[in-house]
Amino acid sequence: MSAAIRRRTLPGFGLTMGLTLTWLSIIVLIPLAGLVLKTFELSLDQFWGIITSRRTLNALKTSFGLAFLAAIVNLIAGMVIVWALTRYRFPGRRIFDAIVDIPFALPTAVAGVALTSLFAQKGWLGAPLAELGIKVAFTPIGIFVAMVFIGIPFVVRTVQPVLQDIDKEIEEVATCLGASRWQTIWRVILPSLFPAMLTGFALAFARAVGEYGSVIFIAGNLPNISEIAPLLIVIRLSEFRYADATAIAVVMLLASFLVIFAINRIQRWSQSRVVQS
Template sequence: MNAGAAALLPARRAGHVLPGFGLTMGLTLLWLGLVVLIPLAGLFLKTAELSPARILGILTATRTLNALKISFGLSLAAAALNLVFGAVIVWALTRYDFPGRRVLDALIDIPFALPTAVAGIALTTLYAENGWIGALLAPFGIKVAFTPLGILVALIFIGLPFVVRTVQPVLEDLDRDLEEAAATLGAGRWTTIRRIVLPAVFPAFLTGFALAFARAVGEYGSVIFIAGNLPNVSEIAPLLIVIRLEEFRYADATAIAATMLVAAFLLLFVINALQRWSQARTGRLS
């Protein structure tokens, strides 16, 4: 083999370190097509059978609008609260060593493993007027179960891990020498957080917020038990879709589902953009 051929050999092999790209890509596209793309395409094709006036009429109905407002509004509020309290939890887990820290860290993942129906029943039992927490709130006139406030509690419960697990690794990898250097130069604690810590973790905060929001919008199992499911009061959009299907009003269910799907696509696009931004920002700081 001459020198020229030997020089080209590593370059040819560099693009095919792991063989079987064609097979794996084919299986990937096949699986995504069967599980994701075909069902979604069917939903859009079913929606396309409806006239624009019919879709607009379905989406502007009072019950539909209220269900969408409850789902998206409370999901936004839950994600915002999870962002605040998730930041506090992450700071405690990454910056302090205390008894039971590993147990607390493990408890964060419970909403991931717990079936949503079990979570809904447990929250309803706790926050009902005769429950452990609900009985303490009742004398103050605060009713949680079977109200929109109960929906908010359920969405906070299922969304908290997304914020914590997104921000935690970023804060753990943050070089503490930067914080010590800022303190040495006379910066106070809040100045250090605002000028050193927050810029580094801000992209992760946004990603965690978007993930928690997207998860809350599509939540069903843990909400229907504690919501009360009163039309125009505490009825979420996913439940309304199920109700329309049970009433054989497939056009209504399809239009609402397509609206939720478009919103989900937009959220996924934002989440992916934020993740890339977070990775790029972390790479520049490291």
């Protein structure tokens, strides 16, 4: 009887699971497997020599380090934006809510050109910053700015629906029980938002690590200074050094997977704690 109920509750499970595995294999697993298999054309010494070269290490450090910093900034700024859009009503709120999605729809090349012209030494923002001795365009700071620009929607759109679903009566109850506004935020609201915050952080980080179009215009692309790992991969491909390019790509893939896996584990742990509480 229970087996029949389960079959009625989940109709077509075998078919949908088969289609899911087939689709994921064609779109995700097979290309990734091909990427890994391509590196077997290199010996272990060759592979190690490529990924530990000064240029490769600097490119990976630039991509992952700045992506991590950009994700942290996006998380903080995104939480402020989400709070303002969700908890307050003000003129133009819908317009500001729509503006958040612009980095989603804007072509990355257009974003790169716009940021470069804005932060160039004669740009609207670049000129006053240059007078202060701060150069943004064609430096690692420019890469950081581009990563922040393209990553902010991931945090906002991930956290916003969760905050909207939190009943305001919970905040009122906490206030009636004597909690201050900051205590309500730290002990009531943030624990409920923490899994969504981690998800937004992971998405912003992953997008920033793999970003190419908007970054190369403002980066300057100087080896060992402002060269990102995706650009180095493209350079190796243009030199027909396919195995070298795949070696760098595999390192990026493994590093990104480990970071996202760790974040997902923390997310599951936080969700279990929320359920238990």
